[in-house]
Amino acid sequence: WRSYANTLSCAASHVDETHAHITGGSFFPYVVGGKRAPHTVTIAVPRGARVATGLDPHVKRNTWGAIDYDTFIDAPIEVGKFRQETFTVAGVPHHIVVHEYGHEEQNLPRLVDDTKRFVRFFRRMFGGFPFDEYWFMLHAHPTLCRGGALEHLNSTHLTLTSYLDDPDPLRYDWLLSVMSHEYFHAWNVKRMRPLGLGPFDYTKETHTPGLWIAEGLTEYYCLYSLRQAGAWTRQQFLDWLAYFVDRYHDMPGRRVMTLRESSFNTWTKATWSPRREHAGNALNAFVDYYTKGALVGWLIDLMIRAETNGRHTLDEVMVAMFRAHGDAELGFDEEAFERTAAEVTGVSLRTFLRSALDGTGKLPFKRVCKTIGLELTYGAATPKEEKRTFRRKILGTLGLEVAVDGRVKVRNVEPDSAAEEAGLDRGDELIAVDGERLGTDNWRRLLGEGEPGTTKAVALFRHGRLQTRPVTLRADGRRKTRIALAKGLTGARKRWLEGWLGPESKERAVPSARP
Template identity: 30%
Template sequence: MRFLLLWLLLLATNLSIASTTTPIQYHFTPTDAAHHLAHVSITFPNVTSKTFQVKLPVWRSGRYEILDLSKAVSSFYAQDLHGQAIQWEKSDKNSWKLFLNHPGPVTIGYQIYANTLKQRVIHIDSTHAFLDASGVFMFSPAFRDHPLTVSLDVPNHWQSRSGMEKSSSHQFVADNYDQLVDSPIETGVHEFLSFQLDQQNYEIVIWGEGNHDIADIKTKVSLLHHEAKKIWETFPYKRYVYIFHAGDQLRGATEHVNSTIIQQNRFNFKPRKPYLKVLSTTAHELIHTWNVKAYRPAGIAPYDYSKENYSDLFWMAEGITSYYDDLFLLRAGIFKPKEYFAQMAEHMKNHLDNPGRKVESLAQSSFDTWLKDDAQQSHNAAVSIYLEGNMVAWRLDQEIRSLTDNQYGLDQLQKLLYQRHHNTNQGYHKQDVLNLLEEITGHNMNAFWQAYVEGTQAIDFDQLLFFYGLQKTPKEPSADAAWIGANLNIEGEFVGIKTVDSDSPAWHAGLTMGDQLLSINGIKLSPDNVKIRLKQLTIGTSYEIHYFSAGRLRTTTITPVDTPNPDFFIEPVDKPDRQQKARFKSWAGQDLVPRKK
């Protein structure tokens, strides 16, 4: 009865579930670096409900895949202010329900296994700890908007960095859980550099040994800052943190609200070619600070951390960003035009070589991005929101320029999305985009959308290139014109098949993903000779293939045909006209130099 009266008193005085002054306290303590273990405790102030739920996300922002992050949690417990155990039960794979005997502060704790560095979630060793809160820190839906502190019990000589503001050397503060989950923490021994551009403060953090040059990275990201300012004019952050991990077999990156985590092989920062890929990734993540963080599709605004978040506009978040990353490098003068043209040709070739582009639309791919099919199925029946979105973004940019006599381009759409939909809790819809496109161009863009976004209409690349004074130039005829339609895995001892194009010679020969090729006309195939052997095949000639499929020795016949998509260069036309030069200049940020005969 006493407990019930207290409960009613709290409700009568209009107190909310949580205090509005006392922050939630998160504590993180590495306990066994060699075995990647840590202890987490969280204290929620003044819980007044009889049952109290805590959860860990099942995915993390920036990666649209269910990761089931709670599999790293063990030894969960809950207790009250006096250290008395609170009864609890696990209600589903990522939720714990607590049963309180009386109101007051509640502390939960658990052990976390911290060894998912390649997934950019959490990692602990003797030199550092990297924390993406989605895989480390639980939250209560009732306290999601509550202020919080994060304290790290780490060695004194370590340095702690994050997009969150510091309250002490190893403590951060956040307005709510959403800010915490979008602000990864890097604490440990690392290189550090800070500088200011305009009114924005930048920090570069590099953990790991490699061939990087932090001063040169500063120079390059400074150029990216100025390119971003040209499009969006203002910045959604006052401070931005670049976190780099340099290590063995590391790749990938994740955007966050005012920071990014970029992972690279430790020796990818030299020579120039791999370094340009690092810089392209860096540009990609910075662009995401606007396109997906400052404005994003309605399906992921706000985030629901406990299930898939669906949208048929994911291609705008990822594909448009992929379109801009290399373009930023070109406009900034980091890419030479010839290097950019080579990248463009590679993207086009990958697009043309993907049979799935004739089957699945960008809208479908966006909605189904949570589905992870095997490589063979995806190759023939699906498209990537990154690659296909890149190609359609390029085509959309051209369409806008064509309809406005080059007065506007895709930059204007991005600027207006930022101005009109800069609210992380209210995303934009398809009709919002179409309305903005009509505002920019003065034309209804429904037909374009139905053809290229909701349909699978092929892009006329010759026309698209010519618009900018560019052209495809076939490479010299080569022996690889004989095509079988199989993508090979030639690492290790065997020649394996990654994917087979539908309706290709390899497809009709019965070859499929996972098969191991043994010989052609009785002569052994090996990783060392397979490329040469395939180049020696003759179009229209039948060859006997021995191979293993599902562990059984099999024989088939394959007849190469002409390659449907011959290799090509992209280069300027001989005599670009005035309009082509003007379009190229406004698009690429530099003059078009005609090719030399």
């Protein structure tokens, strides 16, 4: 057979003069009726190149294999002259494999140290590792890589769209969170998993409403683990959670789609990502189960701690779920999480979960934060906050999101907004406001600033034709979330909060970047 291998993404394969990166599912066909047989691959390794893979080494030279097809394709293979850093925790080797593009040296020692930290944290949490060896494989290049990362049985492949030593410290924090996210999947998804997520019938679609557990809770744990492990300071952790709240509020689709629906439909409509040009109305029609799922996980953790006087945590629920379902060939049913939480902690999550999973109403951030001694407030973003790396370019007075790259283009128009009323549309290239030319530095002021009721004449190109539309500003409903520790905490609440936040003594000196 012949396989296509010219896409460097976590779901595809890529072969060029520098390496061969093979993602089994995109590369190796299977023999119908033969999936249960052992599979091996023999590689003609070029001189000077090495092989990194989570597959078992075979007695035959340059050969690796697995007990069956499913296991065989669940370990990507990197062949090339990569850099490899190895550390061992409790006797289990962990390898970080980096394809070097001439930029990676600076952040690597810190990445190894931070990775070691969250590896130790998860080992403490689960009381051991579910594998004998683990491989992190990294490709980080702004144009070559397609973005994303994928979990495997004892490895993960990350294809990130910035260099590992990107000067923006937030990009490093993001990379670290992705590493931790994929690593946690070795427990949550690769072993314990919602029904349907394996073993797979590759000829059929796989719908599941359970991605809020599989991806959402994993997303919460990647943030939480970095704080618990001391890789992040307390304030960094709180800032990331605040950023997630903003990300959720900036998603108009949260008003029309539930968390379960989002999960179920992702198989056919994995289009919520604002990066995707084919996304159409995805931003207005979809809610992202990573973001909302992480926030639901966070609220559950706080509720359990507050309702049990700090005696129980979400960690225990996850560990109990893993013990009960981690070795099973089959996944867990939808009720298992709620049931396990009730058994382990005595807390009933029923009412909360019904509205969080099946409703489109607001999540009770403020109320739940208060119970544990956190102060969550909403306010207008400062100009500095508006410019932060991951903050989307949304004008709250218009309900309009733009992409600014020399030109100013409309990326999204929110339903029932001033921009919609004015007839602005996705893809419009905005040229001028009241006769003044729009540019990289003045778009926010020219387009979005002014008292509610102010009307501006916006000139734009649509399908190559110039037109002008009057746009009337509304009150700015967009907010910036801030989370801080409540003042003057004492006694029990202080203790619960500190348990959740992790010891301050573990904080390391890190650049104070805020998402």
